[in-house]
Amino acid sequence: MIGGAEYRAVRAATIGLVEPLTAEDMMVQASPDVSPPKWHLAHTTWFFERFILAEVFPGRTVHHPQYDYIFNSYYEAVGKRHPRPARGILSRPSVAEVREYRRAIDEEMSALLEKGGLSEWPGMPERVELGLHHEQQHQELLLMDIKRSFFENPLRPAYFSGAGEAAGKQARALSWREYSGGLVEIGHRGDRFSFDNELPAHRVYLEPFQLADRAVTSGEYLEFIEDGGYRRPELWLSDGWAAVGEGTLGAPLYWEQIDGAWMEFTLAGNVPLELAAPVSHVSFYEADAYARWANARLPTEAEWEAAATGENVRGNFVENGTLRPEPTRGNEAQLFGDVWELTASAYLPYPGFRPAPGAVGEYNGKFMSNQIVLRGGSCLTPRSHLRASYRNFFYPAQRWCCQGLRLAR
Amino acid sequence: MIGGAEYRAVRAATIGLVEPLTAEDMMVQASPDVSPPKWHLAHTTWFFERFILAEVFPGRTVHHPQYDYIFNSYYEAVGKRHPRPARGILSRPSVAEVREYRRAIDEEMSALLEKGGLSEWPGMPERVELGLHHEQQHQELLLMDIKRSFFENPLRPAYFSGAGEAAGKQARALSWREYSGGLVEIGHRGDRFSFDNELPAHRVYLEPFQLADRAVTSGEYLEFIEDGGYRRPELWLSDGWAAVGEGTLGAPLYWEQIDGAWMEFTLAGNVPLELAAPVSHVSFYEADAYARWANARLPTEAEWEAAATGENVRGNFVENGTLRPEPTRGNEAQLFGDVWELTASAYLPYPGFRPAPGAVGEYNGKFMSNQIVLRGGSCLTPRSHLRASYRNFFYPAQRWCCQGLRLAR
Amino acid sequence: MIGGAEYRAVRAATIGLVEPLTAEDMMVQASPDVSPPKWHLAHTTWFFERFILAEVFPGRTVHHPQYDYIFNSYYEAVGKRHPRPARGILSRPSVAEVREYRRAIDEEMSALLEKGGLSEWPGMPERVELGLHHEQQHQELLLMDIKRSFFENPLRPAYFSGAGEAAGKQARALSWREYSGGLVEIGHRGDRFSFDNELPAHRVYLEPFQLADRAVTSGEYLEFIEDGGYRRPELWLSDGWAAVGEGTLGAPLYWEQIDGAWMEFTLAGNVPLELAAPVSHVSFYEADAYARWANARLPTEAEWEAAATGENVRGNFVENGTLRPEPTRGNEAQLFGDVWELTASAYLPYPGFRPAPGAVGEYNGKFMSNQIVLRGGSCLTPRSHLRASYRNFFYPAQRWCCQGLRLAR
């Protein structure tokens, strides 16, 4: 059961992430996909207030009568909401008010957790755990979002000063690992936390397959561009080619050619493209086209999970502090960290999937159409948040997640 | 190998379908999804000219130098195209010119087929067979499209006079059939024709499941509406609820409430809603919401195919002549005909799928994202066109196909 | 008072215009601005049925109960309407039905006019006259619209075979005519027909001004293009430059550069650009930019009318049969015919303007915002339709009217 210390540690990590930001940065929303940092701070707090405190103490006075309206993300069961693309116009409540909101709710939560009280309420200890994993998801989103917003600013501000470049590093030559397939089990099993979309564990039949032992690098992806990858319709899915044709695609999201040199926008600002590091911020369509060009394909999520099961969750996570993908190291398969790996699998319910009852049942299940599964976590993900059965998901055209690809065949 | 008589029979069936249409009907395109009947006549002809005659006789003079531009549907390898939503502005070439185009190409094709000549060209007999299955797909599209276009006309014209209503018929009580699942094979195997997207046959593992022994009826769907189905977000996928929220959904596509009575637009015009017949023209989102309301789910395409394999392809197809779904008859499972059945499966490549080389490789493979698989054929499908492994596909919001649903659990 | 013969002559002229069209051409609507020829035939007929027959005989059975819905253009007082951009999907009623509609209403109208009966109903003789001027406006629209729709067809069909080109003609050197200005009267005065928007006649004060003695030619406009006219923001109004910036403007509407040669689409198909003829199908923004480039300006409508008052209404009108602007002839100022001349004046009510009571009061008055006045008629206008006080009007970005410009300073 989650204790007060663990609660406070996760909550404090969120606050740590906004330390480099000005009050104005806390309000920026440069794309409808992203939310202002201030909104993340408040929404994650609201999650604990609304789904724990309000349920445990039915008569409790809410912190602010309109926070249900402005800090609800997508819970229809809670009611109507401030429109997502307009989160960036909320100059009030101020950062100071939001910090006070966090402090007040944390105080209530801590008190409850210290006296062990939540064990009296069935389901609530699990709900706290869900709230902390939810908080971790927003930690990653916060970094994704500030990068996206800063990128729209012609001044290209830096979130932090960053480490030096890994100049001259070379990517390890790609080699293939063999997997025998057959009837394998995927999905989560056991007592530790998982999201409902990882359940139930079930069997799938796989043909024998191979996976590359590392992600595709920026250098490799650059070869694809230079070989006319974005101009050859035969490499693309029809929906992806439509996007290319409308002129929205020509390189990964954060790449820019400046005076003939390829630069890449990172949380440390614009830096020369790191050829040896995994390519990141490509859409599913781009990943799929690259794989076809490379005479390979993307792995299915079942193949990925079959390969990852039993591996240590080890790699370049947010704790590493560089906040960008790094050139391959050692000779591990490196399935975890660096970049979320796009799969060939649509995000669909596992056989027998049932969402939780009530509003939190909206957490994952209702998004099971039109999206693509990603696996393995990224350099912006807290390490403790990840596991082999973890299913992340985005629309196939989205690119602001730190996501890349690994080839299969 | 396809002979001249078989070729001419399929081609003549297309012409038969446009007999009830005026010259102006031949040009109507009331929605970007649909194409004018005249365009279908020309495009299917162009398919034979471009993919058979032009490849067999490289120096041959084309029928018209701009037909590659105006009658190419989506083959990037052929070149740029007239925009699909603007097909309805092509008042020229006239119907008479398009009929002459068909006559000329049919004459060339017949001559080739009569003298058995195509066997000299590797791959071409198969290409003729593909062309005829392509023609059959457009036969169904032509009926789907004219219904869609006529529905937009406030006069609600009828394509044909239709049969009387099946007034008073009752739908058979729904019962469940048990399937044991396990490791089953799906996909096409054998020498008969299939599309490339049905290949290769492969194994999948299924949990035991149940399928309803008939499709959901309009009467049952009406209960869902009357129970507030379109106003309860907890029943809907998020993307579907967004569509409902924008006011575009409140009933199946062709339903209208007129003076308090539910009417349904059919190819015979507006008729009272047939409660006992399968509901049709619902989107994937609506089908999914209905299934959740009914405490069930949609079947996967693998479940559907496992159930259909070995069944006779028998049911209410286009040859039946009523051109609308009909109340259940007898006690068969009726997996074929009446309505295409929406599945829970995203349209994705089978393990080991490879599209054909060249332009015809664009036929199916490049559409393998964002779409949903439908199975079983409808009352607008030629019976000879169908088989258990057949995979049809549409976007989840589309509804102009004659499609419904069968429950699973 | 209008007699039966005059009525029939105007009505027959409309039918004469559609003789070259196929049934499919009668339905084409390639842009939301235009209407299908068939719709023009029906709408002008509906105008007589709705605003004369229905008012004269209150109990009369309408020709078709839904024609008020589908053939009402914009009369709010009549009720809801079929959406304008969707007129092109009305494959029914057929051309034959619409012709029968015209025949039936013409029979009723003729009978009324022959027996002089309309003089019994106050206001109705004037309404018939309005109906015939309305019919003439749609004669011009019909030609404008079919040209616009044919232009969207990659086959570039011709409406008629046309006259040969005026190869080698030279435009007369432009000279300036002086006008003294002062307090002048503009607007319509007298017993002959005018639209309400020409009333009341009133005084305006004008500074002395000069007008060019002919319209700007295509040759002159080409110099503007070749001098970078479309790439120099200092020449443009802000709203016009926004349109240029979005890539929608780079030449007059119907100009195309084919293999290096400028071609112009006409009702006789694509022909080499006639340099000596007035430039046509430029927007107000383009005309304004050209004038600034030429160190001049557009005339106001009051200046134009002051210059035109007392001049003979003589020039290249539709009766001339070439259906395109022609090189300057003789030494007249040629204020009438060839091209409608864009003015610098917003379309606003004259001081003391009052629209007619009832639905026909919507004819002109409600459009008095955001539009620009054009003067003088074009090669598509019936000569008898024009007069010096006539005010035509379009939005500043529209170009499908046969419109050009004359310089002032």
Added chain:
Amino acid sequence: MIGGAEYRAVRAATIGLVEPLTAEDMMVQASPDVSPPKWHLAHTTWFFERFILAEVFPGRTVHHPQYDYIFNSYYEAVGKRHPRPARGILSRPSVAEVREYRRAIDEEMSALLEKGGLSEWPGMPERVELGLHHEQQHQELLLMDIKRSFFENPLRPAYFSGAGEAAGKQARALSWREYSGGLVEIGHRGDRFSFDNELPAHRVYLEPFQLADRAVTSGEYLEFIEDGGYRRPELWLSDGWAAVGEGTLGAPLYWEQIDGAWMEFTLAGNVPLELAAPVSHVSFYEADAYARWANARLPTEAEWEAAATGENVRGNFVENGTLRPEPTRGNEAQLFGDVWELTASAYLPYPGFRPAPGAVGEYNGKFMSNQIVLRGGSCLTPRSHLRASYRNFFYPAQRWCCQGLRLAR
């Protein structure tokens, strides 16, 4: 000639306006029409740097190399610009940096002005004067914009605490003033500052007319609403009715009905509707419809100016401090202050108008299409900024300016 003290006073007034704002408020842009307060601070500063310092000292190092890009509003001659609707995503430069930018430029400007130096540069003293009038325009915009942005926030923040309501006040009964019209002169004449769009002074001929002696009140406008004003198409211009039909209009911009009572959003937050005060934040379409309903019309700008010429510029301006329109006082015509008065006149060049050469020539002239003239200033306008010949202009659908109407007939 402008001295340093005058310069600093106007500049300081701008800073005074942002005192109540938080750093986050300084970045808010809740509609594409408005700009963030921080942007106003920087843009007005950039105006002095770019159009005075950079021209006076050609070799001078700019304050920041990208400020030409991000703080240029619409000067094409200066170059490309950050997109206007995305000004709200510029979290950097920070408020502190922008304040430092103001300080640095003010220091340079003050030094120049103190030593009288600008008299050496022809045109520059006038340019300074233009810059200060420009600054005053942005002072009004800043208040308009923060009101607009705060209104989008569901918390409805207040900019200041405001004065109490004028509860129970009654509007004076409306009476009509007679004006004889005839040949009058409008436009600016004399040595004092005016914008170029007020030039040249020129004669216009006016019919005799009447003007109401005060603006239309909120109470009167409420009667229009309650009489079905927004549901009667015969009252509306066609373009206005289209806007109503799309559901975007039903009351003035800031009115809300809360629990049955009409409330009005002001810079002091939501307050009960002040029936006796001039109605504000109505579009040209609404003003025009109201006037038609009241059996009157809007005045032309020439009528308005003829009436205002010679009147004292006296009324409820920004210095008054209530920042909202107030009930009528005394028995003056009150042509100035409270609300900008919408006229019936399109914003067009005066006869003989010539914009200034160079980039500042873009200040007014290029906007002379599609917009409507407003006259008289509002409760947000600095009093010293106004004069009888002043021409303000907005698009007919825009409403965020504090604008109302006065009847004419």
